[in-house]
Amino acid sequence: MNHPHQLTICAVFLALLAFIPGYTQSLQGKVTDSQSGEPLPGVSVVVQSSNQGVSTDAQGNYTLNLAAGTYQIQFSYVGYDAQTRNVTIASTDVTLNVGLVENIQTLSDVVIVGSRSTQVRSSVETVAPVDVISARELQTTGQIEPTQMINLVAPSFNSARQTIADGTDHIDPATLRGLGPDQVLVLVNGKRRHNQALVNVNGTVGRGSVGTDLNTIPTSAIDRIEVLREGAASQYGSDAISGVVNVVLKKDTGTTANLHVGQFYERDGSNAQFGAYHGFKIGKLGVIGAAVDVRFREGTNRAGTYTGPVYVNWNAARGANETEADWLARRQNLYLQDEALIEERGFSRENNMQIGNSAVNNFGGMLNGELQVTPKTQVYFSSILNHRKGQAAGFYRYPFQTTQVIPELYPNGFLPEIHSTIWDLSFLAGVGGEIGNGWRWDVSSVFGGNSFRFDVENSNNASQFARGANAQTEFYAGTIKFNQNTTDVGISKDFGKAIGLTSFNIAAGLSYRLDNYEIEPGEEASYRNYDLNASPLRAGGAQVFPGFQPENAVNESRNVFAGYLDIETDITEKLLLNAAGRYENYSDFGGNLAGKLSARYKFADFLSLRGTLSNGFRAPSIHQRYFSAISTVFVSVAGQGLQPRQQGTFPNGSPVAQAFGIPSLTAEKSINYSLGITSQPVSNLSITLDAYQIDIDDRIVLTGQFARGTSGIGPQVAQILDAAGQTEVNAAVFFTNAVSTRTQGIDVVISNDITMPTGILTLTLAGNINQTKVQGEPKVSETLPADVFGNALFNRQERSRLEWSQPRNKFTFGANYRAGKFGANARITNYGVVKAFDISNPALDETYRPKALTDLSVSYQVTKFLQATLGANNLFNVYPDEIQVRQYPTPGDPTNLDNSSFGRFVYSRAATQFGFNGGYYFVNLSARF
Incomplete structure (x- = not known):
């Protein structure tokens, strides 16, 4: 002793x-x-x-x-x-x-997002549900892009690639709990991430929304991703109605590198990715991490065989004085003429379209660091640079479409292409520390910008028909830009010990944000009609994507002031409370106050009950206020299938919008309720179950088309458009606060680590069940009659897009086994039902059944530095249900008027569960030095 x-x-x-x-x-x-x-x-x-x-x-x-x-x-x-x-x-x-010990984080692990307290709490101890996804877990998905990685491991997160959707082919919409891409807030290192410049204006998930492009973040730079599955507008501000995704960047010492190569079973869609990270130790100050990421993604094509007209338009509407027999006989005669020309000229009906993933080359880099400049002061910074080149196609233009095709250029028609150039830059700098007796402070500023340039190739401006073979085939169609600068000042202190509690943390802060949105017009030939006296009138501008016009040009800014107060306290050893409030004032529409009250009560060490009541908001994005464009869209016309229309999107507050009775945009407002149970009956088993309801009023949508016509509001539409000088526009759409919705659902996460004699087995069951329902009738105009205006503003197709275009449920069961040098990962994901409704004809509605996909990979530690992984996603090559083909109007008629667009679409592009590319196999090499 x-x-x-x-x-x-x-x-x-x-x-x-x-x-x-x-x-x-x-x-x-x-x-x-x-x-x-x-x-x-x-x-x-x-x-x-x-x-x-x-x-x-x-x-x-x-x-x-x-x-x-x-x-x-x-x-x-x-x-x-x-x-x-x-x-x-x-x-x-x-x-x-x-x-x-290898860091194995699962969906049940929880870190800092959702709380400003210094108390460390696990997923079964917090007041809010948070998923934590480690870099290693992201890598095991066999994906190369962050959105698709998260999609496979976070059940409440949904992202499926879109096709034939203009710019949205190049940026994946991402959602939480079945809501919109703009109703989830993205943070990087806990700071607001800027939105993308692109507005999703085509017929996709999130139509009319402005999301955040997660794929601009290098995968090699990600340490972990935290998904807060709860409304948090009172803590982080606008957009956080459905939750928050926080991307935490690496800042460790050491070096990692990853090489991925893969291909779909159909022998297209090859992917290659290389990422590397290195952490530099800066003396005793800290570490600076640097990462590079290069991705090459080949396009895929799952187009069907085209059965429609090519050289002669036999898909003609019935004449007013024509009998059905005469009409069918005329159509049959034209059909035979067309078939003869197809055979004579050797036209192939196979793969006229490019329906699948766009081709994308992506280059990114990251710097991230934190330096301890004094014992109680840290300086931190991060920067991300991303450059992307993309290529996607639109609808094929056939020779019979004489108002769209110059025959001397394209005697057999053409497939126009949209080429994108995307730049994304962000830089964060901040300083924080501790002063006095435990007062923590932080000051930071982050700048972010995103630009999207449109170029059109393999196309024509049909109004240049007089130039024949010398007409232009490539066009610069314009650039859209969004920049954001956010400055935050925060201070907090835990008064718990002073008042005899385990914790009583008070945090307060101020924020100033500046948003800027720009549209730069394209070259003249991309939008101009050079012969308005031609008969028939030919389409002006570049086919597939007419360029932005000078009248679309905009350079607008707004500022946002905000202040928040956040209190979190352990009232007793069993009761934890959190209250937060935030006020934001926008220079372009006014202010909003959001509040939140959360509680967790621990009945025992293994069982807790948690719940939240909050209100939230989402301010209209500056894009939604000022975006305008003339674009070519294809709509379903009774008796004629998909037909092209020149659609004008007119900005809120414009004379055209006012003439249609569209009111000024205001904020979406939500009420969020949640109640959950958390349990950890044994140390290696955790269970969380959270039910929620999200009511959103004044939800912003992009309206249906107000189209010219001879019935309903058609004559009034024509009168308004002509009076505004929009004589070439066939239809108008607007952003407006049109509908209210209710979303109800349940999240469940069960995770278990099992230590076996030969290794460790981690089992995870994670699922989300949700449904969104439109409440009441859409808001109508005071200018146009409600009985017809309401359907044009928000038709049944747009309703189904909100209610049914994303899976109603999604469950993932995963098993990860590690034993010495060997590892294996298996995952089964079940995607629930989705539906797509026709604008007006219920007979054309589609329902797509639930499907289960299996992913499997095995890994081996080849050397002390190198691990090799061989795997397959969608191992059994599962595809969604095919579109039903319906004969119209009578058997034997050569038309197939349905959602397949004369057989070109085998799978739906309106409602997607998991894409339609089929099985994918890959090899992954990971090195650590």
Whole structure:
């Protein structure tokens, strides 16, 4: 037994040794993987509170020369949990071997998003449900883009690639809990991420919305992703109605690299991705992380065989004085003429279209760091740069479409292409720390910008028909830009000890944000009609995407001031409360106040009940206020199938919008209710179950078409458009606060880690069940009659897009097994039913049944540096249900008037569960140094 005076003598002796010049001893050892026993090279070994540190060599060995004393030694490595060991150096060398545990985060792990308290809480202890997805878990998905990675592991998150949707082919809409892409807020390192410049104006999920492009973030830069599945407008501001996605960037020492190559079973859609990360230790100040990411994505094509007219338009409407027999006989005669020309000219009906993934090349880079400039002050920063080139196609223009095709250029028609050039840049700088007695403070500013340039190739401006074969085929169609600068000041302090509570954290802050939106017009030939006296009148502008016109040009800004107050306290050991309030004032439409009250009560260590009542809001985006364009869209016309129309999107507040009685935009407002149970009956098993209801009033939509015609509001539409000088526009659409919705659902996450004699098995069951219903009737105009205006403003197709275009449920069961050098990952994902309704004809409605997809991969640690993975996504090559083909109007008639557009669409583009590319196999090589 040691006596106090003996301990004192030893301490004095060690202290004296430290003052003897050159008197040091060696601390040495080996760092290995705790499971496989393999050495880990490049592990950071740092003496805390000093500038001393080394990295392990290729055999995992390290050596430090230390003076006598007691030290804390930290071992950290990318992908592993850091360890800190206490070591006493005396008169002899010391050996310290360490086995690091692989960092295996699951959906049930929870970190900081959703709370400003310094208290550390797990998923079963928080007041809000949060999924945490580690970089390793993202990598096991076999995907190369963040949206698709998250889609496979977070059940409440949904993202499916779109096709034949103009710019939306190049940016994936992403949603939470079945709501819109603009109703989820994206943060990077806890700071607001800027939106994309693109407005989704075509017939896709999130039509009329402005989302955030997660694919601009390098996958090699991501440390983890936190998904807060709860309305949080009172904490983080506008857009957070359905929840928050927080991307946390890496800032560890060490080096990682990843190479992925893969291809779909159909032998197209090849993918290649290379990503690398390295963390630089900056003396004793901290670490700066740098990452690069390069992705090459080939397009896919699942188009069917075209059965419609090519050279002669036999798909003619019945004449007013024509009998049905004469009409069918005329159509049959024209059909035979067309078939003869097709055979004579060798036209192929196969794969006229490019229906599937767009082709995209993506290049990105990241810097992220935090430096301890004083003992209580940190400077932090991050920057992301992304450049993307994309190519997608529109509808094929056939020779019979004489108002759209110049025959001297394209005697057999043409498939026009949209080429995108996307730039995305962000830079965050901040400083924070602690002053006084526990007062924490933070000041930061983040700038972000996104631009989308449209170029059209393999096309024509049909009004240049007089130029024949010399007419233009390539066009610059314009650029849209969005820039945002957000400055935040925050301060917080935990008064818990002062008032006798475990915690009583108060946080408050101010924010100023500046938004800027620009539209730059395209070149003249991309939008102009050069012969308005031609008969018939030919379409002006570039086919597939007419360019932005000078009258569409805009450069508008707005500012937003905000202030918030957030209180979180452990009232007792069992009761946790959180209250938050936020006021935001927009220079273009006014202010809004949001509040939130949450509670969690712990009945026992293994069982808690949590719930939240909050109101939220989403301000109309500046894009929705000022976007305008003339575009070619294809709509279903009774008796004629899909027909092209020149559609004008007119900005809110414009004379045209006012003439149609469209009111000024205001904020969407929500009431969120949630109630959940969390349980951890044993240490390695966690269960969370959360039910929710989200009521949204004044939801902003892009209206249906107000089309010219001879019935209903058609004559009034023509009169308004002609009076406004829009003589070439066939139909008008607008952004307006039109509808209210109610979304109800349940989230469940069950995770279990099982230690086996040969390894570790992690089982996860995660699911989301939700439904969105439109409440009441859409708001109508005071200018046009309600009985017909309401259907034009918000038709049954738009209703189905909100209610049925995303899966009503999604469940994932995953099993991950690790044993020494071997690993295996299996995942089964079930996607619920989706539906697509026709604008006016219920007979053309489609229902697509639930489908289950299986993903499987196996990995092997080839060397101490390199791991190889072989896998397949959608292992059994499952496709969604095909579109039903219906004969119209009588059997034997050569038309197939249905949602397949004369057989070109085998699968629906209006409602997507998981895409329609089929099975995909890949090889992945991961290295750590």
